[in-house]
Amino acid sequence: MSMDMELEGFSELEDALDDLSRAAGKGVLWRSLKKAAQPLADLMADAAPRGQGDLQESIAVSSKLSKRQAAEHRALFRDQRAAVEMFVGAGPLPQATQSEFGNEHQAPQPFARPAWDQDQQALLERLGGHLWAEFEKSLARAQRKAAKG
Secondary structure (H helix, E strand, O other), X not given: OOOOOOOOOHHHXXXXXXXXXXXXXXXXXHHHHHHHHHHHHHHHHHHOOOOOOOHHHHOEEEOOOOHHHHHHHHHHOOOOOOOOOOEEEOOOOHHHHHHHHOOOOOOOOOOHHHHHHXXXXXXXXXXXXXXXXXXXHHHHHHHHHHHHO
């Protein structure tokens, strides 16, 4: 599947992140991604089928994957190393895949893809706002720390 997106302002943000330490820059990215992605997780949970065990409760935003998910992710993205990754979706429950795509015994009841289709543009807009706000907070902290030292 291919998707085209036009992002503006990220080169300026990348230049601005150079003013922070590596750890502070990663913190800005993690906090921003988590805040921007939470509404997408909420949409997924709202659309997830009821009565599927803990499916709705397992939908979250996290930088962690289960061991199985992490192995699959490494296999798919072996040659790509991102500084920060955030994942949105159901935990490692088999019913998540079965509900989304169906099987020979049940029709698909998609919840993740429709939520993504509905929220992708808004997520990118939220992410831009959160990135700048988190960057400004981190830069102010770094400046206060430098003034003390």
